[in-house]
Amino acid sequence: MSPSLASQDPLHSALLERIEACYRQAEKTLNRHFPRPAVSLRMRGQSAGAAHLQENRLRFNPVLLAENPDAFLTEVVPHEVAHLLVWHCYGKVAPHGPQWQAMMRQVFGLEPRTRHRFDVASVAPKTFAYRCQCRDHQLTVRRHNKVQRQQTRYLCRACGAALQLSE
Numbered sequence: 512m513s514p515s516l517a518s519q520d521p522l523h524s525a526l527l528e529r530i531e532a533c534y535r536q537a538e539k540t541l542n543r544h545f546p547r548p549a550v551s552l553r554m555r556g557q558s559a560g561a562a563h564l565q566e567n568r569l570r571f572n573p574v575l576l577a578e579n580p581d582a583f584l585t586e587v588v589p590h591e592v593a594h595l596l597v598w599h600c601y602g603k604v605a606p607h608g609p610q611w612q613a614m615m616r617q618v619f620g621l622e623p624r625t626r627h628r629f630d631v632a633s634v635a636p637k638t639f640a641y642r643c644q645c646r647d648h649q650l651t652v653r654r655h656n657k658v659q660r661q662q663t664r665y666l667c668r669a670c671g672a673a674l675q676l677s678e
């Protein structure tokens with residue numbers, strides 16, 4: 512059930528256009544042809560994107576794309592495309608090594624940054640604050656739901672008291 516990239520969603524179209532623009536820029540600068548990658552939006556969590564080198568495939572996070580469209584298209588897309596370009600030009604090298612950094616600077620005119628600066632609050636794993644008699648605990652959503660459904664109790668290893676949801 513992956514979102515179709517041929518959809519009418521303007522952000523998905525913008526993503527595909529930006530990828531193609533990155534490839535055109537690379538082909539012009541490096542004077543060689545690069546096979547276009549398969550693209551999917553099946554990425555979750557706090558990562559913005561990933562490049563699968565052997566498969567010539569790019570994967571992007573649709574939540575972070577929707578929340579940060581400008582930064583995403585400006586930085587994340589060339590970052591991941593550069594990984595595939597480096598793979599085609601040099602084979603297996605360090606992921607963010609000198610070849611990748613040069614690709615970012617010379618082909619895309621970008622500072623080679625390895626981490627995006629998005630606010631990931633909306634995709635961060637959510638936890639719930641609980642207390643025993645001695646300290647605070649963080650329970651995952653899954654554990655919190657179990658407690659709320661009275662399927663289980665969690666005991667503090669230090670004081671032995673059952674954890675209670677904090678106010």
Ligand SMILES: [Zn+2]
Binds near residue numbers: 606
């Ligand atoms: Zn990277």
Ligand SMILES: [Zn+2]
Binds near residue numbers: 643644645669670672
């Ligand atoms: Zn305790």
